[in-house]
Amino acid sequence: SQTIHQWPATLVQPVGSPLSLECTVEGTSNPNLYWYRQAAGRGLQLLFYSVGIGQISSEVPQNLSASRPQDRQFILSSKKLLLSDSGFYLCAWSVDEASGNPKETQYFGPGTRLLVL
């Protein structure tokens, strides 16, 4: 079965510091990968998605970047955090459209709670 991991689970960082959040998926190949952010008490906003190694699409202009160095690894980064970067970051995966049913749901990881002070 497939599993998705995120770490760290919780992070408190000062404004201006760098950020690296990691997401890995097990049990599937060539998944589509996604980063979402959920601000406190709000819905989810898609930040980045990737259909393959090195292929990243950004959905909103922001202080963050994403990379996919390996098939099942997705990293969210920032060089200098802002207060507004605080939130709950969720990684998700879905079946690659070429190899499976593209209409399956997205499966979410446990999330990383980031507080920027």
Add this chain to the structure above:
Amino acid sequence: ELKVEQNPLFLSMQEGKNYTIYCNYSTTSDRLYWYRQDPGKSLESLFVLLSNGAVKQEGRLMASLDTKARLSTLHITAAVHDLSATYFCAVVPTGTASKLTFGTGTRLQVTL
């Protein structure tokens, strides 16, 4: 720009009662998803609705999709306290791969 609106945003209901959460979206879509989120937790997939008229049921929850009206409903039957959570619908606009746009969420509180 795609808009996905849910109502109500907050719902307090007594155990044993029935209620419906509505999800309206502003563009054509052939896929709609419902998720559940417990406080401080990640999202759990509830239903995937793939065609007009689709209806799915799991326990006390039933979801339906009307693509012509651009409307999905999540019906709760005889609510129990364990259903207390926030419920999100999410839409994939036609022709946009698998990028989900989420609704605002409905926070459901079931009281004894």
